[in-house]
Amino acid sequence: MKIFKKDKTKKITNERSLEIERERSNKSTSSSSSSNQKSKKLRIFRINAVQNPNDVPHFDEFQVPVKRWTTVLDALLDAKSYQDSSIGIRYSCRMASCGSCGMKINGIPRLACYTKISDLDTNTITCEPLPNFPYIRDLVTDFSQFFAHHRSVMPFIQNKKADIPDVNELSEYEQSPQDLDKFLQFSYCIKCGLCYSACPTVATDLKFPGPQALSQAYRYYADSRDSDKSNRLKVIDTSHGIWRCHFAGSCSNVCPKGVDPALGIQLLRSHLLGISNSEKKIAKLQDRSNNNSYREELEEEEEEEEK
Amino acid sequence: MTSATSAKRIDDNNKNDRTNREGLRGWLNPLTYGWERVSYWFQRLTGIFLLVYFIGHVYETSSLVSGPDAWAAMLELTQTVGGHLFLILVIGASTLHTVNGIRLIFTQSGQGLGKPGRPDYPYDPTSVNNKQRSGLWIAFILAAVAMLYGANVLFSGE
Structure with a gap:
């Protein structure tokens, strides 16, 4: 099913990015004898909805180096660092604690920092903004x-x-x-x-x-x-x-x-619906204005429990 | 960028449908999110199908007022292979919708879903567990059995 009016695919094949790619692969093969580095295709949804309301959504493709532990966020940041600095991504903690890097990865909403590329088991990783959130730019949406x-x-x-x-x-x-x-x-x-x-x-x-x-x-x-x-x-x-x-x-x-x-x-x-017991036992407030008496009370309670 | 310009641009965005809402596409694809989504899809689809059947059924029975010949002509439609296949679909849809509906009445009342607890990695949500899902399998099995029985009765003429 087509989501977009027009799917304009732009291949990043400039000389500089290929050069960096080659340098990196040479480095990795020389530094490690058991190198398991491969490359995968990253398809990134691009739009600049705020600055250009008439911008047509499209996908850009990037070839990124991946290892067994590379996450989608790592791959996106690699593409942003070495191939196209204009890619819009929101991220912060990189450990599934902040919830900033949510996006649709291969058709399912996931956290980019929490999704390992090796787990996806595909050669092409498609990253789109979260559905049902208005676009701001590329993978960044309005919350x-x-x-x-x-x-x-x-x-x-x-x-x-x-x-x-x-x-x-x-x-x-x-x-x-x-x-x-x-x-x-x-x-x-x-x-x-x-x-x-x-x-x-x-x-x-x-x-x-x-x-x-x-x-x-x-x-x-x-x-x-x-x-x-x-x-x-x-x-x-x-x-x-x-x-x-x-x-x-x-x-x-x-x-x-x-x-x-x-x-x-x-x-x-x-x-x-009244099916579950709607009566809730509200927690008691414990006055701690007099800390000594509070401790005494606690000790008394503990003694009683022991008995 | 001034705030006025920014506000204007946001308005323009809304006009150009930047809302990114999935709309009906959101539930037309049942295969991405697991069996509960499949159940959701089937429940809606069978519901719409049965509504259309109900309207057709009212139209069919209303032919009685035009006399016995009109009624007999209408019944003839169900005696064809296409008519039989349609009735088998009605049997399957009504069984699935009923049994799955009963399961949903229980689950949507918080029954059979388990209790909240402390989640441990890898997270396995209790609300979509096998205990709860068994109702869905029963609905599918009963619908299949009902369709087979219906097919046997309709095509063998017994």
């Missing part, structure tokens, strides 16, 4: 709509009892490991947008918050420190809200951090 949805679900703990005006009156919550496990998985979200781009409902409905925002709604709903559950449910219980999810499971399949947004959405829906 403003995505973050707006994230903000709309109030991704923060709300508890009126925890409104502590004086820092000296420091308090903390009592939360058991079992309570923590109910939401911890969902708090590993790095907001990379892969789930949002894989979701078929997001593809057709601009107002749908998407798997990321909905799983975060569940993350705060399930947190025993949060007590504002009715307002949370009100935000997502709309015609374009949680009911538009049809459980295609693609969000969970592409998530690089094991967040499993589909699980969060279905669990949240079970609470809305």
Whole structure:
């Protein structure tokens, strides 16, 4: 299926890039007797949507050297460093923690830093911007709509009892490991947008918050420190809200951090339907204004537990 | 670049459809994201197919008001090889849509999906596990069995 109006393929075959390529391959063969360096073709989506609104999307092809451990991000940076410095890529941590380098690699949304070329098992690697995110330039997309949805679900703990005006009156919550496990998985979200781009409902409905925002709604709903559950449910219980999810499971399949947004959405829906127990035990606030008495209390509790 | 120019350019971008939305293409390709996406695709496709069949069925039965001859002529259409194949598709689509629909009622109510836990690498999402998927296999198997039974009845005339 053709995605673009016009597929203009430009081959980078200038003398300088070939020269660098040759120099590098000579160096690698001379320095290492067991050299496993190969080269692969990198097809990169190119567009400059902000500076030139009439720019026609097209692919540029680059031949890049790869090793067993080369990631797609490494290959992209190689092409940017030695062949075309104008390639637009967003990246930061290179270790799947920041979620900046999300892109569609060989048809599937993935993190470029987390995808090894050897795992792709193809000679041509096609990199496109994440679908359902507006273009900015090349592989860089606009996340403003995505973050707006994230903000709309109030991704923060709300508890009126925890409104502590004086820092000296420091308090903390009592939360058991079992309570923590109910939401911890969902708090590993790095907001990379892969789930949002894989979701078929997001593809057709601009107002749908998407798997990321909905799983975060569940993350705060399930947190025993949060007590504002009715307002949370009100935000997502709309015609374009949680009911538009049809459980295609693609969000969970592409998530690089094991967040499993589909699980969060279905669990949240079970609470809305009243199937799951909607009564949540709100964590107690522990007053630590007098540290000595707090320690004494803790010691007493420990003694009781030992008995 | 001034902010006014920048704003104008962003407006222009919107006019030129830089939204990069997948639209219907988003769900027309079922093969990229795993079995749940295949199930999603089949559920929609069979739903649309059954809706079209339902409209045709209402039209077919409404021929009764034009007398027994009109009704008999309409029934003749289903007695051809093409008519039989169409009815077999209806049997398969309705079975798959029903059984998979029942599975989706459970999963979309949070049942049979497992509990949240601490994810370990390599991440294996619990919501798309084999326990949950077994409902999908049952739907496919039952649809195939129903189609075979239907084919046997229609073509052998028993």
